[in-house]
Amino acid sequence: MKSIFSRLNIDSYIVLLVTMVVLASLIPPRGSWASIAGFCADAGIVILFFMHGARLSRQAVIDGARHWRLHLTVAVVTFVVFPLLGLVIRGLPLVDPALATGMLFLTLLPSTVQSSIAFTAMARGNVAAAVCSASFSNLAGIFVTPILCALLITGKHGGFSSDAVVTIAVQLLLPFMAGHMLRPWIGDWIVRQKKMLTLVDRGSILLVVYTAFGAAVVEGLWSKVSFRELAMIAALSAVLLAVVLALTQALGRWFGFNREDRIVLQFCGSKKSLASGVPMAGVLFSASQVGAIILPLMFFHQIQLMLCAVLARRYGALPEQPDKVAPAVTMSRAGTSN
Structure with missing residues (x-):
């Protein structure tokens, strides 16, 4: 089964996420089970950010500062260009306000780590x-994403309140800082426990997805979202990713980055983190809103994996040209591969 997913460029984890959505749609958590599931999801978020803090090397922060032009460009694309495009999407007609907010929210998130690297x-x-770029983006996202949500979403869709500041500090920032402070004692051990970390990392997100969609289903999510709107989310996600990929390629040439650094800009600058986005949505938005909020993120995440896998293979097959601009890989060619 894994080989089939690999040939189709489908991440098996996405299949598990879709399974959680189906399970939440058929058997949403209610009553005491909803409280238990919600508590477990909150605990999972705390553990998740604690581990992120313990895994972040201080040396990576020091080394990353030496290549500030590249990292600054990635940060601007991630936290300025993407949000501007998100505002444009939210202003489009015929898009449900909750889903439009979800599209805007995904543009406010930090980049991925594993897939970017x-x-x-x-x-x-x-x-x-x-x-360095991916690590900086995730670290900055803990502070920047809530601030952007407060500036761009609060008051219009009721998704963010002042109470969320305390929740962010308790569930995200404090665990992250605690993990990082304890890194000298537990960092090496955590890095060695790859299977356990993967289980906790992915399991906590699956649990958040189940509880979030379950709460949204109880509130009537699927009666409010039509197939046309789902198709629109997929189309908007694909267009958004294509625009950013083209833009990062152009910026890399404009700023004179070499081939290797242009690749970093394109892959780190075009990603949005599902691992960070789902827990943050659970913290920043009410339970009834989270399902619709993270739905666009799930579409975008799978599309970015599929398209960037095609681009990465094409770039990797090009001959080494360290001092020249690598031939452009057009979106039309990438879209016809596999």
Whole structure:
């Protein structure tokens, strides 16, 4: 089954996420089970950010500062260009306000870590810079994403309140800082426990997805979202990703980055983190809103994996040209591969 998903460029984890959505749609948590599931989801978020803090190397922060032009460009694309595009999407007619807010929310999120680094390595880019850029993006996202949500979403759709500041500090920031402070004692052990970390990391997100969609289903999510709106989310996600991929490629050439750094800019600058987005949505929005909020993120996440896998393979197959601009890979060609 895994080989089939691999050939189709479908992440098996996405299949598990869809399974959670189906399960939540058929058997949503109610009553005392909803309280228990919600408590477990909150605990999972705390553990998740604690581990993120323990895994972040201080040396990565120091090394990353030396390549500030590249990291600053990635940050601007992630936290300025993407949100501007999100505002444009939210202003489009015929888009349900809750789903439009979900599209805007995904543009406010930090970049991924694992897939950004993996695609950069596959494309023969600057892996060390990718590690730093992706790590900085996730670290900054803990502070920047809630602030952007407060500025761009609060008051219009009722998704963010002042109470969320305390919740963010307790569930996200404090666990992250605690993990990072304890890194000298537990960091090496956590890095060695890859299977356990993967189970906790992915399991906590699956639980949040189940509780979030379950609460949304109880509130009538699927009676409010039509097939046309789902198709629109998929189309908007694909267009959004295509625009950012083209823009990051152009910026890399404009700023004179070498081939390896242009690859970092393209893959780190175009990603949005499902691992960070789902827990943050659970903290920032009410239970009845979270299902619709993270639905666009799930579509975008799978599309970015599929399209960037195609681009990374094409870049990796190009001959080494360290001092020249690599031939452009057009979106039309990428879209016809596999």
